[in-house]
Amino acid sequence: MKLIATDLDGTLLNEKGNVSLENAQAIRKALDMGIQVVVATGRSYDAANKPIQEVGLSLPIISLNGANTYTKEKELIRDIPMDRSICKKIQTVCEEENMYFEVFTNKGIFSLSRDDFKQVIMDIMMTAHPTISKEEIELAVEQRFQDEEVQFISNYDELFKDKNINIYKILAFSLDNSTLQKVRETFTDHSSVKITSSGSINLEFNDPQAQKGIALSLFAESQNISMQDVMALGDNYNDLSMLTLAGRGVAMGNAEEGIKQQCDFITKENKQNGVAYAIEEMLKEVNLS
Known part of the structure; x- marks a missing residue:
């Protein structure tokens, strides 16, 4: 090796x-x-x-x-970077399915809601560790803010229009397996996006390369x-x-x-x-x- x-x-x-x-x-x-x-x-x-x-x-x-x-x-x-047209498609589908998602760019990570962000982290922790305490969850939420500096914006439209922004990954979450499967299947025939997962409650969208x-x-x-x-x-x-x-x-x-x-x-x-x-x-x- x-x-x-x-x-x-x-x-x-x-x-x-x-x-x-x-x-x-x-x-x-x-x-x-x-x-x-x-x-x-x-x-x-x-x-x-x-x-x-x-x-x-x-x-x-x-x-x-x-x-x-x-x-x-x-x-x-x-x-x-990802193709902008597929990013808009992902946005539309995730919003239709009420999925929380984050956008990873060359200018940092963007999200629409700090409260939704915190709730997602809490859901992840509770799913992975059912016996975890409230104090431990709160510490994990704060740690995520330290690990990934997330910027909160009012909408994604301006972000996707900005030619100075390169979008590299969209990370979407749902606790409903059927929702995850439905969204994944929506993009089955789209050659401009690759969907993977780093956990049981998320989907990660990237360029196929x-x-x-x-x-x-x-x-x-x-x-x-x-x-x-x-x-x-x-x-x-x-x-x-x-x-x-x-x-x-x-x-x-x-x-x-x-x-x-x-x-x-x-x-x-x-x-x-x-x-x-x-x-x-x-x-x-x-x-x-």
């Missing part, structure tokens, strides 16, 4: 949203052995870089599911690395394109069952330092070969 690509939420980050000491040490060990490491996440660049920097690491980052790729020196080397697998393949190629020499780690469906293209696709122990079925390896859960375990297991095989 010459390159490791890791997702963040549910993968490299533990249940507290941090990179554990064990995971950071394993990454440093791989780097010291000449193995490159890149982050591939649905997060914006700033939100992705923050937990990496907190443990003293400086890594290339594929953000917004592959819409942007940055070097470890923070240079943007790949930029894949803005996929983790495509971005990772191009990054590996730029480093003269074959995808057979890449290990990719993830837990959800927005990771699938890179997990299936990598020579060593590793599903987290907490990954969706459908993800596990399409990977050759399954590591421990994110709260059990699963990334560190996967790296150590891979390094053992490298040393034995």
Whole structure:
């Protein structure tokens, strides 16, 4: 293996949203052995870089599911915005279905309602952790405001008209599975959008070229690395394109069952330092070969 690509939420980050000491040490060990490491996440660049920097690491980052790729020196080397006409279509459909959604752009993240934003975060926390306390939920809401700087606007019309704005991802939420499925099916025949998911209650809309697998393949190629020499780690469906293209696709122990079925390896859960375990297991095989 010459390159490791890791997702963040549910993968490299533990249940507290941090990179554990064990995971950071394993990454440093791989780097010291000449193995490159890149982050591939649905997060914006700033939100992705923050937990990496907190443990003293400086890594290339594929953000917004592959819409942007940055070097470890923070240079943007790949930029894949969405078509504006499909953004308007997504807006119309989501509004018809009463779905809360956010728009990720080169000028930050935009939402229409701070109250709806807070309610969505609370719903996510309660769905993932039914026994969580009100105090913990409130802390999680405030943490989201810190992780992703969301700007609140009165409507999206002006945003979509602004030619200085590049739209990279639209993230929509619903607690109703039938609504999620209906919206997904609406875009089945639209070749200008790719829909994935990073959780059971959301849909992520990107340009078809803005996929983790495509971005990772191009990054590996730029480093003269074959995808057979890449290990990719993830837990959800927005990771699938890179997990299936990598020579060593590793599903987290907490990954969706459908993800596990399409990977050759399954590591421990994110709260059990699963990334560190996967790296150590891979390094053992490298040393034995």
